[in-house]
Amino acid sequence: MATQAFISGQGTYSYASLTALQLIDRSRQGLAGAETGHVAGLLGVTDKEMARLLNQSVATFHRQANVQQLDAATSERLLLLTRLATYGATVFQDKGKFTRWLRRPLRLLNDRSPLDLLDSSTGVQLVEDIVGRIEYGVFS
Template structure:
């Protein structure tokens, strides 16, 4: 009989702090130095102060259901200003914070719904628990993020479906 192999948590792909996972979520793979700089919860604060690389914005636009208009609302800048950025630029701390909150929401939503596609379908439809508002349209304020996150928790625990 074969000796049982010890269980290694790293095999699950969930190593590291949840805060760091949210920081890494939208950072393109070629920015490994940005990911390496965030291994603990306190690291997230200094990373946010330095700002997300602007390429993160393009990554979000290409890999999520978030439109340029939606993202400019979330980041509190005009689409015109968003177009002026270059890949080597960094987002401000405030803009990075809103993008980080979006990434936290994506991590949470995928966990609750099981995959990105299902979460994004939910994110784009009016929700009765939010007064028939579309969750994506509420993400321009911190209270909107909190309401959507709270609703995800309620769904996770079976209050809404």
């Protein structure tokens, strides 16, 4: 699966493999508005679902698709979601399997689906941790 890349003064990086400091720097620079649709595609979510993940109305989500540069908070959320989507597709060895798993309620999450938690950075980290447990064969 192809991942987005960007060029900085220090080389070319994949959005999915950014270090924490690179992620902060890149989010402060702001991503292009078109990235919202790209990330929605990576996660296999609708516009309405993506708007909820970004804590926005659907109308705001659609307006941002034409924005040159997104604000830092939205850019950071998109970068975190991109990293999760890429990691999940790698662990599940298939984007479709991962996106279906995102929608499945898990007992570990009190019968909530991982997708329900992705509207906060804490939720993204929790889901990333669960994917890591799956990668290493720890019962989840």
